[in-house]
Amino acid sequence: MAKKITQKVKTPMPLVDPDVRRHSFGEVATGYSVELARQEASRCIECKNMPCVAGCPVEIDIPTFVRQVASGDFDGAFQTLSAKNLLPAVCGRVCPQEDQCEKLCTLGVRFEPVAIGRLERFVADYASACHLPVTCLSPTSHVTGTGRKVAIVGSGPAGLTAAADLAKLGHSVTIFEALHKPGGVLMYGIPEFRLPKTIVESEIDKLTGLGVDIKTNHVIGRMFTIDELFNELGFDALFIGTGAGLPHFPSIPGVNLIGVYSANEYLTRSNLMKAYRFPEHDTPIVRGKNVAVIGGGNTAMDSVRTALRLGAEHAYLIYRRSRDEMPARAEEVEHAEEEGVEIVLLAAPTELLGNEKSRVRAMRCVRMALGEPDASGRRSPVPIAGSEFELEVDTVVFAVGQGANPLIRSTTPDLPVTKWGYIVADPATGATQKPGVFAGGDIVTGGATVISAMGAGRRAARAIDAYLHRLPARGHVAADVFIST
Amino acid sequence: MPRILAKETLAPDVVRFWIDAPAIARKRRPGQFVIIRTDETGERIPLTIADADPAHGAISLIVQAVGKSTHKLNRLEPGDTILDVAGPLGQPTRIEPGMRVCCIGGGIGTAVVYPIAKGVRAAGGSVAGIIGARTRDLIILEREMSAVADPCLVTTDDGSYGRKGLVTEALRMLLGEGYGFDEVVAVGPLPMMQAVCSVTRPLGLKTIVSLNPIMVDGTGMCGGCRVTIGGEQKFVCVDGPEFDGHQVDFAEVAARLRAYREDEAAAMDRYRAEIASA
Ligand SMILES: Cc1cc2nc3c(=O)[nH]c(=O)nc-3n(C[C@H](O)[C@H](O)[C@H](O)COP(=O)(O)OP(=O)(O)OC[C@H]3O[C@@H](n4cnc5c(N)ncnc54)[C@H](O)[C@@H]3O)c2cc1C
Ligand code: SF4
Ligand code: FES
Numbered sequence: 001m002a003k004k005i006t007q008k009v010k011t012p013m014p015l016v017d018p019d020v021r022r023h024s025f026g027e028v029a030t031g032y033s034v035e036l037a038r039q040e041a042s043r044c045i046e047c048k049n050m051p052c053v054a055g056c057p058v059e060i061d062i063p064t065f066v067r068q069v070a071s072g073d074f075d076g077a078f079q080t081l082s083a084k085n086l087l088p089a090v091c092g093r094v095c096p097q098e099d100q101c102e103k104l105c106t107l108g109v110r111f112e113p114v115a116i117g118r119l120e121r122f123v124a125d126y127a128s129a130c131h132l133p134v135t136c137l138s139p140t141s142h143v144t145g146t147g148r149k150v151a152i153v154g155s156g157p158a159g160l161t162a163a164a165d166l167a168k169l170g171h172s173v174t175i176f177e178a179l180h181k182p183g184g185v186l187m188y189g190i191p192e193f194r195l196p197k198t199i200v201e202s203e204i205d206k207l208t209g210l211g212v213d214i215k216t217n218h219v220i221g222r223m224f225t226i227d228e229l230f231n232e233l234g235f236d237a238l239f240i241g242t243g244a245g246l247p248h249f250p251s252i253p254g255v256n257l258i259g260v261y262s263a264n265e266y267l268t269r270s271n272l273m274k275a276y277r278f279p280e281h282d283t284p285i286v287r288g289k290n291v292a293v294i295g296g297g298n299t300a301m302d303s304v305r306t307a308l309r310l311g312a313e314h315a316y317l318i319y320r321r322s323r324d325e326m327p328a329r330a331e332e333v334e335h336a337e338e339e340g341v342e343i344v345l346l347a348a349p350t351e352l353l354g355n356e357k358s359r360v361r362a363m364r365c366v367r368m369a370l371g372e373p374d375a376s377g378r379r380s381p382v383p384i385a386g387s388e389f390e391l392e393v394d395t396v397v398f399a400v401g402q403g404a405n406p407l408i409r410s411t412t413p414d415l416p417v418t419k420w421g422y423i424v425a426d427p428a429t430g431a432t433q434k435p436g437v438f439a440g441g442d443i444v445t446g447g448a449t450v451i452s453a454m455g456a457g458r459r460a461a462r463a464i465d466a467y468l469h470r471l472p473a474r475g476h477v478a479a480d481v482f483i484s485t
Numbered sequence: 486m487p488r489i490l491a492k493e494t495l496a497p498d499v500v501r502f503w504i505d506a507p508a509i510a511r512k513r514r515p516g517q518f519v520i521i522r523t524d525e526t527g528e529r530i531p532l533t534i535a536d537a538d539p540a541h542g543a544i545s546l547i548v549q550a551v552g553k554s555t556h557k558l559n560r561l562e563p564g565d566t567i568l569d570v571a572g573p574l575g576q577p578t579r580i581e582p583g584m585r586v587c588c589i590g591g592g593i594g595t596a597v598v599y600p601i602a603k604g605v606r607a608a609g610g611s612v613a614g615i616i617g618a619r620t621r622d623l624i625i626l627e628r629e630m631s632a633v634a635d636p637c638l639v640t641t642d643d644g645s646y647g648r649k650g651l652v653t654e655a656l657r658m659l660l661g662e663g664y665g666f667d668e669v670v671a672v673g674p675l676p677m678m679q680a681v682c683s684v685t686r687p688l689g690l691k692t693i694v695s696l697n698p699i700m701v702d703g704t705g706m707c708g709g710c711r712v713t714i715g716g717e718q719k720f721v722c723v724d725g726p727e728f729d730g731h732q733v734d735f736a737e738v739a740a741r742l743r744a745y746r747e748d749e750a751a752a753m754d755r756y757r758a759e760i761a762s763a
Contacts, residue, residue: 178704180522180529180569217571219704223508245706249718256711256718256737258744265707273528273701279755282528282554283701284748358740405705406723 008111011040013118015335022308022339025192025276029093034072037122041069043107044114051104052116057455058161060084062101062116069119078127081120082134086164087157087203087454089128090186092121093195095451096329128202146170148468151235153220153408156184157450158241158441160207161457162464167210169465174235175207176218181272184243186450188272189264191302193309194332197271221407226415226437236471237436237464240423241457244442246403250294254352255398257360259286263299263399270306285310288395292316292363294349295399296326297447301333303397304341315341316391320348320368320381346370346381350388352396363391402447422446430460431467438464486566490543495625498550499593500559501535506570507542509534514577515604516695516727519546520703522569523557530554531700531722533597534573536629547596547625552749553756574703575726578670578693584610587659587666588634589652589681591617591673595626597695598672599633606633613664614638615655617673621646653680660688668693671730675739682730694730696721698741712738 014030015021021028032040044066052062061080068077081088097103097117105113126132148171152159155177167173181187186200208214220226220242229235247262249255261269266285269275273283291307293300296319307315317336319326322345326333337343344365351364367387374380404421416424416433423432423439430438440456442448491503509519518533536545550556561567578601586605590598595616602612614634618624619642631637638655639647648655656669669692671681678694685692698710698721705723712719715732719725 178571179702180571217569219571219574222573223512245704247706247708249708249711256713256741258741262708265701265709268701268707274526278748279752281526282752284745284752286744357743358737407705 005043005045005107005111007039007043010112010115010118011036011043013115018335018338018340021193022305023311025309027196028193028335031125032118032122034074034126037069037119037126038072040115041066041119044070045107047106049106051106052101052114055101055104056084057100057451058084058458060101060120065123066114066116066119069123074123074126074130075132077123078132078134081123085120085454086161086206087186087450088120089124089199089203090157090195091451091454092117092119092124093199094186094190095120096449098330100451128199134206145172146468148172148236148471149174149234150464150468151176151229151233151238153226153238153240154178154184154242154441154443155182155204155214156241156243156441156453157186158243158443158453158457158460159184159239160204161454162239162241162438162440162461163212163457164207164210165458165461166464167207167212169461171465171468173211174213174215176220176224177214177216178219178242179272180216182214182216184241188268189299189302191267191271191306193305194302219407221411226408226412226434230436237467238438239430239457239460239464240408240432240437240439240443241441241453242405242408242443244402244404244422244447246405246421247398248401248403249398250349250400252349252351254354254360257352257354258358259288259360259394260352260396261286261398263293263295263303263397264402266303266397267299267306270310276306276310286395287311288393290314290316290391290393291395291397292318292349292391292393293397293399294318295401296321296328297399297401298328298332299447300397300399301328301336303399305336305339307395307397308339308341312395316393317341317343318347318349318363318365319343319345321378322346322370325378344391347389348381348383349396353390360393360396363393363396365389365391404443404446420446427456428459429463430456431463436467438467486568487570488566489561489563492561492563495547496623498559499547499623499625500550501545501547502561503538503543503545504567504570505542506544506572507539509570509572510537510539510542510544513537513544513573515580515600516578517573517575518703518726519544519570519572520574520700521546521558521567521571523554523561524568527557527568528554529569529701529703530558531574531697531703533695533726534600535596536600536603547593549593553752556753556756571703574722576724578604578727580604580608580610581667582608582610584608584667585612585665586610587613587615587656587664587669588630589615589617589656589669589671589673589677590626590630591652591671591677592619592623593625594671594673594677594695595624595630598670599626599629601670601672602630602633611635613659613666615640615652615659617641617647617652617655617677619643651680652677653684656681656684660684666690670694670727675735675742678730678733679735682733686731692730693727694733695726696728696733696738697726698738699744712741 441453
């Protein structure tokens, strides 16, 4: 190792004071300054084997961009990042780097790893503040239009990535999005205080710059079926990235009381519909005084922190296992606690109680003990008899996982799905068993991460490109190719 | 952006729009709805597609101004655009060829029942229509319904027009006269649909109702539109909007519709004040 290590821990991320931010939808982490970024980047020891790269699902050339930051070449760093990552400002904020690149960082063996995520965010924000053009995003000059049309269903990270890659390869790309704004979970799920929506919008604008046509308010399965996209609209190939948006509710009494939400609804009202700005925005939301959020993942954290910002006096997070099993990022749990979220571990609701107006007024819970490890390897919780307790609440949000949306499945009988309704696709290519149809992201894997959805979109784009090149020239065997059943 | 092609007042606060939406016009089937948003700060609200003219690429929506969003919508004029129109959503009505149906519409519910009646007729079936309202002014689509339903009875609670009384009385009368129906379709205020169900339940006469819970996305993603049908949870936007009326937990539907009552009233007051000062 060439370099001497002078700073053993990550350069801290500047944060808004917890007492201020718990009342504000403004972004919690304010980002590195130029000085802090260069300081952190220079911690990289430029080790030979660069294990970090293998930890990145989209194969960013991490050592190069970190070195560019250290030397103050931010434009260069941005081009390095953008060569592999369409959404660096998003990923730098929401990727679980601690499980990916940073987990493998050599420095991390003895000290804290290089804060790769924070550097990624710095570079992306710097670029957008200076309006740096994304040179690598303009279609390479030798690529001319291939005349092939690809439809992308869903505009979450999987669909956006597939769209960009295919457009760069010269195909004509149309995205169909059911909602009125593109972005998927980035837009409707993850809150403003963690991922400002203007950032998502400006990242998506890059796509329109590439010539990708984004059609919002297009619910595929209803407005057009998959077969109609081929047969009537003349698409040559299709990528499905519709996410895992079907909320689950537990089978306990009272889940339909007023004030009881799925996390999807709670967050969609607040983020996409801007209910936190009611009445300037028309969509209302119950602003509970005592809010209980059930779950232990990122969605639960986002919901409970949203509850605080909507004015909750008590925001409880109820999780049925212990802290070690919580799937949420450690950093988010820490931020939530600093803001005043009350975490109740090893407990689960058994019943919701309503008042005479059918509004939820209390939640009955039972304490849990950890038993044997279950299929996921986590120790499964077992209720402790006689340990019931009641919590006074006026809002309850369930963030207990989600399933596959049935809209496409039910209108595409020849598209095989798993018994949970997820689309069966080859992990290496996204190819489904229906010719010309590829899929990736949460609709294949179930709820996962932004970056894994992006990786799936990228792999599928590669496979779609190969598929399109294998297609006979248009006009010859069209019937065979287009009528894919 | 979908443009408003025509606008017509059908009753006080009730407007019919024709909107340029060719893909939806071609695709939609009776029973389906759209979700619209009038402007950047607007809510997403579901509205039944009351009719469609595929040749001209237009759909019609019938809107009763009840809250801020519907008031805003009803102030729009031909030539104006609606920011977002997504659809067609929901399951189409199950229409069997040649079926005999009694279509009952209460108030604005007639706008929902009419396309179904028209669809039944188009499939070679027969329709008896009953349309009811509190008073004469609130009866809508009588001409349209009469064109597809025979007989087409009108009832008003106050007797100002048609028969005095409730739609259930007209239904009992038709049944008493020996009309045989394979199915009753009833759409209107919850108490009306419930009352129709209590007439048909003892007779074992299948009754379809259309539910209009509060929705957000309309694609099955949020679960806000959930209802209990025969003890099972269903999402109205993807599983409905039509359900077997004998299985619906009406009390729960009614309670959930009241979730934002105070907020809605406050928004409406604020909006009125804005309009007044403008
Ligand atoms: C609240 C929350 C917080 C999260 N936090 C993190 C985090 O911090 N870090 C992280 O890495 N991951 C996080 N995740 C997970 C991550 O967001 C998802 O794994 C990722 O967004 C999946 O991407 P996707 O492209 O598969 O689908 P999605 O982002 O779900 O996008 C799917 C899109 O398809 C559209 N669509 C669906 N059906 C149709 C149809 N029939 N026709 C047209 N369009 C359709 C939807 O409207 C949606 O816009 C979080 C998830 C949630 C819900
Ligand atoms: S693993 Fe860590 S130290 Fe090695 S190149 Fe990557 S960031 Fe630098
Ligand atoms: S409106 Fe959201 S699931 Fe039906």
